[in-house]
Every structure is written in C-alpha cells, then in structure tokens.
Amino acid sequence: MSGRLGALARRRGVWVALLALALALRMAVVVIAPRAILWPDGRYFESIGWQLATEHTYGDQTIYAPAYPTLIAAVYSVFGRNLLALRVVEALLSTATVALVGVCGSVLFHPAAGLVAAALATFHPVMVLLPVTQYAENFILFAAALTFAEFALAVRAPTTSRWLLTGALFGLLTLIKPSAIALLPGLAVGAAWAMSRGRGKAALLFTLALAVTLAPWVARNHRIHQRWFLVTTGGGRQFWLGNNPEATGATNENPTPPAWLVDTLYSHPEREREGIYYREGWRFVRESPGRALGLYLTKMGSLWSFVPRTATRTAYSNPVSDIAMGLCSLTLFLGGLVGLFRLGPYNVPFLPLTILSFTLMSAAFLTVMRYRMSIEVLVLWMAGVGIAWLIDRTPTPREA
Numbered sequence: 001m002s003g004r005l006g007a008l009a010r011r012r013g014v015w016v017a018l019l020a021l022a023l024a025l026r027m028a029v030v031v032i033a034p035r036a037i038l039w040p041d042g043r044y045f046e047s048i049g050w051q052l053a054t055e056h057t058y059g060d061q062t063i064y065a066p067a068y069p070t071l072i073a074a075v076y077s078v079f080g081r082n083l084l085a086l087r088v089v090e091a092l093l094s095t096a097t098v099a100l101v102g103v104c105g106s107v108l109f110h111p112a113a114g115l116v117a118a119a120l121a122t123f124h125p126v127m128v129l130l131p132v133t134q135y136a137e138n139f140i141l142f143a144a145a146l147t148f149a150e151f152a153l154a155v156r157a158p159t160t161s162r163w164l165l166t167g168a169l170f171g172l173l174t175l176i177k178p179s180a181i182a183l184l185p186g187l188a189v190g191a192a193w194a195m196s197r198g199r200g201k202a203a204l205l206f207t208l209a210l211a212v213t214l215a216p217w218v219a220r221n222h223r224i225h226q227r228w229f230l231v232t233t234g235g236g237r238q239f240w241l242g243n244n245p246e247a248t249g250a251t252n253e254n255p256t257p258p259a260w261l262v263d264t265l266y267s268h269p270e271r272e273r274e275g276i277y278y279r280e281g282w283r284f285v286r287e288s289p290g291r292a293l294g295l296y297l298t299k300m301g302s303l304w305s306f307v308p309r310t311a312t313r314t315a316y317s318n319p320v321s322d323i324a325m326g327l328c329s330l331t332l333f334l335g336g337l338v339g340l341f342r343l344g345p346y347n348v349p350f351l352p353l354t355i356l357s358f359t360l361m362s363a364a365f366l367t368v369m370r371y372r373m374s375i376e377v378l379v380l381w382m383a384g385v386g387i388a389w390l391i392d393r394t395p396t397p398r399e400a
Contacts, residue, residue: 003392004392005112005115005116005388005391005392006110006111006112006388006392008112008115009106009110009111009112009114009115010111014115015102015115015118018098018102018115018118018119018122019095019098019099019118019122021122022094022095022098022118022121022122023091023092023095025122025123025128026091026094026095026128026131027088027091029091029128029129029131029132030084030087030088030091030131030132033087033132035083035084036083037083037133037134038133038312038314038316039133039134039135039312039314040312041134041135042133042134042135043134044064045064045068045069045072045134045135045136046072046083046086046134048061048064048069048072049068049069049070049071049072049073049075049076050072050073050076050081052069052070052072052073053072053073053074053076053077053081054076058220060224060225062221062224062225062229062232062233062234063232063233063234064232065136065174065175065176065177065178065231065232066175066217067136067139067143067172067175067176068136068139068176071139072086072134075089086134087131087132090130090131090132090134090138091131093131093138093139093142094127094128094130094131094138094141094142096142097121097127097138097141097142097145098118098121098122098127099118100142100145100146100149101114101117101118101121101145101377101380101381102114102115102117102118102121104145104148104149104381105117105118105380105381105384107149107153108149108152108153108346108348108381109346109381109384109385109388110388112384112388112391112392113381113384113385113388114384115384115388116335116383116384116387116388116391117380117381117383117384118384120328120331120332120335120380120383120384120387121380123328124328124376124380125321125324125325125328126308126325126369126370126373126376127141127373127376129316130373135370136176136177137177137370137371137373137374139176140173140176140177140373140374141373141376141377143169143172143173143176144173144373144374144375144376144377145377146169147166147169147170147172147173148350148354148377148378150162150165150166150169151166151170151187151191151350152348152350154166154202155190155191155194155195155202155347155348155350156194156347158195158198158201158202160201160205163201163202163205163206163209164205164206164208164209165209166206166209167205167206167207167208167209167210167213168209168210168212168213170183170187170206170209170210170213171209171210171211171212171213171214172213174210174213174214174230174231175213175214175217175231177374178230178231178232178235179358179362179371179374180374181230182357182358182360182361182362182374183354183357183358183374183375184357185353185357185361186350186352186353186354186355186356186357186358187350187353187354187357188203189349189350189353189357190348190349190350190351190353190354191203191350193349193350193353194347194348194349194350214230214231217231218230218231225271226271227271229274233274234274235274235278235365236273236274236275236276236277236278236281237273237274237277238365238366239277239278239281239364239365239366240257240277240278240280240281241254241255241365241366242281242295242299242364242365242366242367243281243282243284243285243292243295243364244280244281244284245284245288246258247284247295247366248295248298249295249298249299249301249302249366250302250309251302251305251308251309251310251311251366251367251368251369252309252310252311253311254311254366261276261280264276265277296363296364297363299362299363299364299365299366299367300359300360300363302367302368302369303359303362303363303367303368303369303371303372304333304359304369304372305329305369306325306326306329306330307321307322307325307326307329307369308325308368308369308370309368309369310368310370331383331387332379332380332383333383334383334386335382335383335384335386335387335390336379336382336383336386337386338385338386338387338389338390339381339382339383339384339385339386339387339389340352340382340386341386342385342386342389343382343385346385351378351381351382352382354375354378355375355378355379358374358375359375
C-alpha cells in the first residue's frame, strides 16, 4: 500500500466522488426524515429564525446565540418557512464542511491525511444526521474548520490581515456557540509555543477582531437587559445541572431544580437568576468536593462518549446507529492517538492543546457528546494524520 493513498489523494476524480457520496448520504437522510423537528433545541432555533425572517428581531431571548438563527432566517427569507429547503441548505453546508476538512488537512499536513480526514467526515454518523436536527452544531463544524485552518496558517505565516481574519472567524464561531471560549487557552498556548516572534502583535490583532465581531451583539444584549454578558446566558443553569446533590452526570436525563430553588429563582428578576444558579452550583462543589470531582470526570467521559446518549429519544436512537457511531469513534480515537505522535514536524501544537482546554473547561458544566463537534474537526485531522501514516507510512516534513 506504500504511496498508494497519497497517489489517490492527488487525483481530482477521487475527491469529486467522495464529496458526491457525502452529499448523497446527507440528502438521503433529508429525504427520509420526518417533516418535523424532533429535538426541543432545534425547534427553538427554528422559531427564532422564523421570527427574525418575518419580524426582523431576535426577540428578547438571551439563551440562544444569534448566528445560527440568522442562517435560518436567510434561508426562510428566500424560500419561506420551508423546513425541507432549510435541510437541503444544511446538507450542502455539511458537504462543504467535508470539503474544507479535506482541503485544509491536505494543506496543513499532506494530501493523504486530508483525504482520510475527509473520508471520516463523509461517513461520520453525527455529521450525516445534523442537517435534519436543526442543531447549531452543523454550522459550528463548518465555521470551526475555517477558523482552525486560518489559525494554523496565521501561526505559520503571520500577517496583519491573516490574524484579523482569524479573530473575526473566531468571533463568528463564538456567535454560533459561546462555549467556543473554552478553545482559547489551547489556541493561545499553542500559538505561543509554535511562534518564535510576533506573539504580542498576533494576540492584539486577534483580540481586536474578535472584540469588533462580538461588540454589536453584546451591545444589543445590554440595551435590552441593562447588563453586560458574553453572547448568551444559560451557563449558570448548565453549571448547576452538572453540580448539585441530585446530579449524576448522565446525559439522558436532567436534574429538576427543587421547589425551594425554583421559588428563589422566581423571586428575583430574570437577569439575576444566572448568578443564583452559579452560586448554588459552587456551594455544592465546596461542600462535596469529592463527589464534585467524580461528576467532573463523568462529564468529561460524556463529552468523549463513543455514542450519544440524549434525553430526547427518537427513531435515530437505535442499536444500528450506536454501532455505526461506536465504530466511527473507535476509528477516530485510535487514529487520533497515532496522529498525536506524528504532529511534531507540522508545528501545530494547538491541535491537542485546544482539544485539552475545551475538554477541561466543558466538563465543569453538564455536557453531552454532541458538544464535541466544536473540536471534532481537530480530531478528524489528527486521525487523518495517524491513519494515513499507518496505511502509507507517509513521511513527515523532517523525514522526507
């Protein structure tokens, strides 16, 4: 097999066939999916998008970030409230993500790694299903691929425009999913590690572009609610759900706030409830540190679960889908582990460090396997590097 994978990766027809297959899989799911949104968060996102398309307002809600409803509104502005049209657009977006994963993997590493990463993305069960869920994660994967690739290029060949673009893309990612902030420590340490000079200028430009991108939404929130917060609220409730006497860390059931907490919450204005959730969650952590640590590890395991276990049960939750996702996860994890030891010559320490920072920070809150999509592009690239090496023994730049 030596060299054959690399040769395949350099043939345009192979890429065309792979992307056609990726689109066919996603369109098949779109065609057979029920003409209704089965998941509560998806219904909320869709309703906000329709409100934006018809009333030109996001309302006064602060729980859902604005970027994904804006995408829905753009589709509805053209096609009306047509769920099928929205899902077709999302299938195209998901296929574009596969292309980005492959092309950027080829540029950052080598064509064989890019092809393997794209193939894994093509058959990734969660990625195939996301276009019919109306979860923001489908958009997150696309934005994450752009952001991480541009970040790597900015580290390798820093320019003012490149760092400004990277900061703006990270701002977009944060406006899709505010928990993207958990990526920053790994990105920052990775960039400092990889760059021999220009770190201060890069950090300044990145931060400036990020702030400018977030500023309109943050100002909107302050205008409506007379308080400052970053993009959305809801983090306090998510923290309490993962840290309270009844918490188990399970992702298929959520603890119910006791009556006394509900009374406390509703005796305060809505803008103060976030702080109450955080206060009660931290009280539990301080009073039961051992149990809190156990929950933390459980939640970390939920993020890296082989298969999703969700509170919403649908026809998509079945043994066949579990087997498919389990095999996909096993391939990603084993390939990524091999890839971890082959990354050095590519000067991308931010890959494992960003995965680490996101994992450590996310596990403080109640988390589910779906949230891993924020870093799944990095896992795909690492697996692409590892599996390509196992097949082709592809040399690294230092070995070539």
